[in-house]
Amino acid sequence: MPLSERERRVLQQLExxxxxxxxxxxxxxxxxxxxxxxxxxxxxxxxxxxxxxxLILLAIPLHVVPLALVGGFLVVYAVVSHKKYKNQSPSRLL
Structure with missing residues (x-):
């Protein structure tokens, strides 16, 4: 069923x-x-x-400070990365 002239114009305007x-x-x-x-x-x-x-929870009983620091860095990275993602263009195909 072909589109009417009006429907074509509306579709072109939407495009x-x-x-x-x-x-x-x-x-x-x-x-x-x-x-x-x-x-x-x-x-x-x-x-x-x-x-x-x-990693933070694992570092507590093992008393490994560098492991806790790496875990803290990962958490901070995740929060900052997520905020940056949320501030980007809202219309995406994911």
């Missing part, structure tokens, strides 16, 4: 607005090929924080 608002997403949708990053940032941040807390 133009999408290219203006989010050109990366528009190109990705136009190509039909999804772009996958290496790891979703949320998963990476949660895993880094979990490993960091685990």
């Amino acid at each position: 133009r607005e999408l290219f203006i608002q989010d050109p990366d997403l528009a190109r990705q949708l136009e190509s039909g090929v999804p772009v996958h990053g290496p790891v979703q940032p949320r998963v990476r941040d949660v895993m880094a924080a979990a490993v960091g807390v685990l």
Whole structure:
């Protein structure tokens, strides 16, 4: 069933607005090929924080200060990385 002239105009207007608002997403949708990053940032941040807390908890009974420092660094990295990710463009395909 073909589109009416009005429906075509509306569709073209929506396409133009999408290219203006989010050109990366528009190109990705136009190509039909999804772009996958290496790891979703949320998963990476949660895993880094979990490993960091685990290292800190492991360092307490073992009395290994460098292990606790590495764990603390991982937790801080996860929080900073997650905040940076949240401040980026809200429209993403992940």
